[in-house]
């Protein structure tokens with residue numbers, strides 16, 4: 174059930190205050206130390222941020238997609254590394270369970286994820302399976318009353334902190350491509366599961382990514398996400414999960430763009446050259462106007478796509494359209510922000526170059542821009558037939 | 559002990575305040591409103607008293623138009639058990655607010671009433687004091703520490719040149735200062751649960767209070783624009799200017 178407007182407004186206001194009063198002042202420190210202070214993560218738990226999308230029955234807020242997007246736009250106002258902490262529990266780390274888990278699986282894991290006691294990660298990508306995610310080679314073979322998993326997953330967000338992995342592994346070795354893949358709920362402390370070294374990344378310091386290695390990891394039969402009925406159907410779960418996640422990322426991109434636009438506008442109003450504020454120059458104004466217009470377009474688009482998803486009336490890949498547009502948009506906005514800041518935009522001290530690097534990721538994960546284009550075109554062509 | 563907390567809806571402290579073109583008042587159209595920061599401290603203190611077992615129930619009360627329900631919901635989300643709105647047209651002046659709250663006090667019979675020391679809109683700093691006088695209660699204003707011991711309320715007050723500790727016999731009135739506590743953020747689940755907590759509405763008539771204006775606002779003006787600074791070339795010149803121009807030393 175959707176929230177009444179004033180309750181939603183209060184949620185947004187509270188997150189906005191928390192973001193601006195608590196998180197924004199820590200941005201430079203988090204980037205420098207590549208670490209989010211434990212007490213801040215605890216505050217995020219207490220605030221309830223880990224359970225935005227977990228149903229109320231399992232201790233979360235049960236926000237619908239539109240509400241989630243509105244809250245995530247607030248989170249976008251600060252370094253995306255903070256969002257990453259709660260990102261997987263609200264998105265790819267939990268939504269597979271929410272959508273396709275058995276009651277027992279949901280009852281066990283979801284309340285722990287909503288509270289933030291358990292961090293969930295989503296392990297699909299492999300060294301040789303990126304955009305072509307259906308080609309995963311990690312395998313799960315039946316053994317006794319369970320499965321044995323072998324393989325390696327790559328670039329797994331929050332893996333160094335996770336207690337639970339949703340792992341996509343091939344259960345039918347003869348089935349081609351994405352058919353024959355199943356999803357498993359694998360606790361991080363399973364015997365044979367190990368982590369690679371945290372990857373050194375271009376941006377989003379404070380958020381951590383690494384390989385996850387499975388060497389004869391045994392899981393009982395009830396670790397199969399969705400139970401026996403879902404055997405070989407894991408790829409569908411992955412795609413549904415990513416579809417909602419794309420709107421989440423789109424909303425995040427909008428939030429980051431809004432922050433960058435505000436920073437750039439402030440700077441343009443203050444910085445003097447040729448005896449006047451640079452914001453008086455029409456060439457600078459054009460950059461601001463283009464950024465504001467594109468951000469508004471993306472914001473409107475994301476919220477519309479989210480509403481359509483909630484209504485169940487989207488069969489046109491609107492989430493992919495939103496992600497394609499919003500993430501490319503924030504790339505342009507960040508680039509213009511650097512331009513408006515001039516040399517200062519290139520300097521660490523001002524934080525603009527940090528955002529520029531941070532937002533670059535949005536065009537890559539949860540489906541690259543090219544993959545979104547493929548999905549959008551495929552939906553168009555399918556609807557014609 | 560039951561605690562009554564009075565809260566006010568004011569312009570959010572982050573908003574840049576603008577004066578209406580006719581200088582009659584501050585412009586409130588489409589402006590973000592929030593709980594007065596000192597009232598947030600009052601709610602926080604009441605909730606802490608309850609969490610530590612010193613208070614049994616926390617009731618939040620606001621006087622003003624129906625939109626004040628939003629701020630009462632915030633109080634409920636922060637931990638108040640129930641809320642009361644005394645619904646009026648616009649915001650009555652401090653004396654009327656104090657009288658209305660006295661009406662609520664008579665109905666509720668709390669052991670402690672907590673106010674913010676002032677609201678950041680008009681900075682009057684008088685509603686708590688007026689209320690204490692009307693109700694005939696002891697008051698500990700500008701509190702930086704509050705402790706309940708039996709039916710005594712010990713209040714540390716921030717006074718010029720230091721701290722003063724007073725013992726008030728309950729029922730008593732406390733007004734909060736900035737250092738009393740650091741208010742929490744309402745958790746998102748509690749914001750959702752606040753919807754289900756009781757919020758009652760009363761009218762001035764029901765409380766037998768006539769709302770009257772005793773102060774007339776003649777003119778509201780924004781503060782003077784800050785003048786651009788100047789550079790002085792020596793310490794002597796600075797001292798001279800501070801002494802003779804600014805006349806601050």
Ligand SMILES: Cc1cc2nc3c(=O)[nH]c(=O)nc-3n(C[C@H](O)[C@H](O)[C@H](O)COP(=O)(O)OP(=O)(O)OC[C@H]3O[C@@H](n4cnc5c(N)ncnc54)[C@H](O)[C@@H]3O)c2cc1C
Pocket residue numbers: 294295296297298302303304305327328329330331374382534537538539540541542543544547
């Ligand atoms: C920081 C970070 C965090 C991540 N977190 C996770 C996570 O938590 N879980 C997880 O499972 N994965 C995660 N990923 C992996 C991410 O989803 C993949 O990196 C992404 O899907 C792209 O795959 P790839 O890196 O193998 O690139 P490739 O698939 O090798 O793509 C390289 C280029 O080729 C293009 N390309 C590929 N196929 C086509 C095609 N058919 N048509 C046109 N162009 C094509 C791509 O668009 C891209 O430009 C993360 C990645 C990063 C960088």
